[in-house]
């Protein structure tokens with residue numbers, strides 16, 4: 220069924236929360252200015268897990284999720300000139316309308332009509348996906364597909380560091396040493412941030428973060444503030460990245476930054492959660508907080524470059540893989556495997 224001439228393909232359709240069905244579905248065609256991608260690897264992201272559990276994008280079911288993918292060009296639609304069949308690629312999942320106020324400012328993630336592959340439309344847990352050619356990024360042919368499939372999650376982290384203007388010599392606290400917290404730590408190490416302090420309730424995850432570049436780690440949230448003060452000459456951190464998604468951690472972040480410090484708002488909380496900020500303190504100390512969501516455009520290019528030049532240790536992210544036929548098992552067992560920082564589906 221993998222022959223490109225065949226007009227159906229295998230796909231994992233999420234028919235209802237908690238239930239994937241392996242189906243033969245029509246193989247998409249590459250329309251004008253589109254490229255058909257033959258998918259090889261797809262990572263499972265926390266967002267996919269939320270979709271699987273019916274907590275996110277439930278109105279879009281039945282659908283094929285999957286947005287952390289890589290593959291090769293299988294077919295060029297009319298008008299596509301600068302790509303070749305067989306070329307390995309990664310794909311920016313965010314499709315802006317191209318015409319609105321935000322798209323014209325390259326702030327596509329705020330486009331009111333933005334589509335996201337695998338979230339608002341069918342994605343990559345399937346053999347093929349047709350995507351706009353402008354979102355396809357050629358990848359070096361010597362990078363394994365399990366590494367290329369990390370481009371999208373790394374791009375989210377790259378965007379966060381860019382939005383927070385993190386540079387060498389800055390002290391940074393990362394709240395949360397999950398898959399993404401671990402990527403934050405590695406990027407910070409590459410940038411030259413120092414010291415890098417990480418907090419997670421899981422000893423195993425803190426240890427992983429220490430193994431890939433964190434200088435200090437704690438599992439007791441109450442021990443964090445004194446550690447941060449101790450390692451920053453009493454000032455507090457230049458930057459705190461919240462990568463847990465809990466209002467209490469955001470509140471803690473306000474206590475951990477130095478005067479003039481910055482909170483990178485990254486971990487996703489419930490939609491109604493609010494943060495009490497002391498306004499006068501924020502003004503007088505010139506503190507800041509800035510959101511960062513997803514990775515797009517240059518973030519994808521930069522993430523691919525970092526992976527291509529081995530700036531990120533990927534072994535803890537590439538060890539767990541399941542065939543497309545086993546996708547139900549992959550999702551069902553996800554929370555039982557905290558040591559697998561990433562689970563990937565092999566198509």
Ligand SMILES: NC(=O)c1ccc[n+]([C@@H]2O[C@H](COP(=O)([O-])OP(=O)(O)OC[C@H]3O[C@@H](n4cnc5c(N)ncnc54)[C@H](O)[C@@H]3O)[C@@H](O)[C@H]2O)c1
Pocket residue numbers: 265266375376394395396397398399400418419420421424440462463464465468484485486487488511512513514
């Ligand atoms: N803004 C973006 O671009 C973007 C992109 C991807 C993910 N996210 C979000 O970033 C967050 C992290 O992603 P992930 O995939 O690593 O999530 P995850 O849920 O796998 O990891 C979160 C980690 O936080 C730890 N944790 C829980 N409570 C804690 C506490 N009180 N103090 C310290 N640590 C605690 C958990 O043990 C876990 O290791 C999530 O909220 C996710 O939705 C945001």
Ligand SMILES: [Zn+2]
Pocket residue numbers: 264265266286287371372
């Ligand atoms: Zn994702």
Ligand SMILES: [Zn+2]
Pocket residue numbers: 315316317318319320321322330331332333
């Ligand atoms: Zn738009």
